[in-house]
Amino acid sequence: MTARSLRAVLPAPRPHWVGDGFLVSPLFGDLAFSEAISPFLMLDWAPEHHFPPAPAARGVGPHPHRGFETVTIVHAGEVVHRDSAGHGGRIGPGDVQWMTAGGGLEHEEMHADALHRDGGPVSMAQLWVNLPSRSKRVPPRYQPILATEIPVIDAPDHRLRLVAGDFADRRGPAATHTPLTVIDGHLAAGAALAPTFPDGWTVLIAVLDGEVSVAGRSVTGPAVAVLDRRGDTVPLAAHGDAHVLLLAGEPIDEPIAHMGPFVMNTREELIEAVADWRAGRMGRLD
Numbered sequence: 001m002t003a004r005s006l007r008a009v010l011p012a013p014r015p016h017w018v019g020d021g022f023l024v025s026p027l028f029g030d031l032a033f034s035e036a037i038s039p040f041l042m043l044d045w046a047p048e049h050h051f052p053p054a055p056a057a058r059g060v061g062p063h064p065h066r067g068f069e070t071v072t073i074v075h076a077g078e079v080v081h082r083d084s085a086g087h088g089g090r091i092g093p094g095d096v097q098w099m100t101a102g103g104g105l106e107h108e109e110m111h112a113d114a115l116h117r118d119g120g121p122v123s124m125a126q127l128w129v130n131l132p133s134r135s136k137r138v139p140p141r142y143q144p145i146l147a148t149e150i151p152v153i154d155a156p157d158h159r160l161r162l163v164a165g166d167f168a169d170r171r172g173p174a175a176t177h178t179p180l181t182v183i184d185g186h187l188a189a190g191a192a193l194a195p196t197f198p199d200g201w202t203v204l205i206a207v208l209d210g211e212v213s214v215a216g217r218s219v220t221g222p223a224v225a226v227l228d229r230r231g232d233t234v235p236l237a238a239h240g241d242a243h244v245l246l247l248a249g250e251p252i253d254e255p256i257a258h259m260g261p262f263v264m265n266t267r268e269e270l271i272e273a274v275a276d277w278r279a280g281r282m283g284r285l286d
């Protein structure tokens with residue numbers, strides 16, 4: 001076993017609104033959409049925000065995606081999803097929505113009715129996961145993953161929810177296109193653990209809340225620790241209650257071309273995506 005060393009700590013950028021429903025901080029900062037964090041692309045973190053009652057649902061109206069997956073992990077509140085491929089769903093605290101945009105769709109992400117009628121807190125994370133070129137045009141897919149379906153690795157001082165991947169002899173429910181692991185974890189004061197991921201993989205520890213020592217360096221959330229790809233174990237210690245996402249995956253060794261809601265391999269494919277969307281070839285959300 002070789003402990004990984006810390007490559008960088010990314011402080012949280014200033015929050016911005018996505019639509020009128022999500023006040024998020026893009027935690028990968030300057031490394032978003034770069035090879036350094038492949039297969040991950042982007043991570044928007046919305047810490048708990050209390051919304052007063054409103055006459056209509058807040059959220060993000062219809063917009064397209066192509067070439068990657070969006071993974072929404074809800075911690076507070078309830079979000080309703082609807083897309084042009086005919087998928088839809090409602091996810092609440094602890095639930096995860098794993099959406100494969102693949103060849104393209106339009107979708108909307110809104111607060112649930114009760115939330116805009118009565119008001120209430122919203123907290124969620126949305127991770128964007130890249131697809132390899134061979135999967136960038138697969139049919140759109142929607143995996144609703146309820147909290148009750150997520151294996152929990154429970155210890156006196158930590159609780160890890162395995163959303164995707166193999167970890168500690170368990171397997172997360174999400175089907176993925178490349179090998180990767182997504183864990184939503186809570187650490188208690190005094191927790192010390194050393195999760196292991198394959199040598200050569202990207203490993204990112206997103207400290208959403210609290211303070212965690214990562215490979216010997218104290219990281220105060222919200223912030224992301226980027227580990228070296230060499231090695232396997234990641235020494236973690238919590239000084240108090242902490243909420244973390246453990247993200248690990250085999251890098252996709254391909255060019256990344258990104259423009260707004262599209263992530264392809266080349267600029268030509270981005271131009272094609274815009275044209276396809278404008279022509280209605282990704283479907284339309286009524």
Ligand code: MN
Nearest residue numbers: 063065070107
């Ligand atoms: Mn979206």
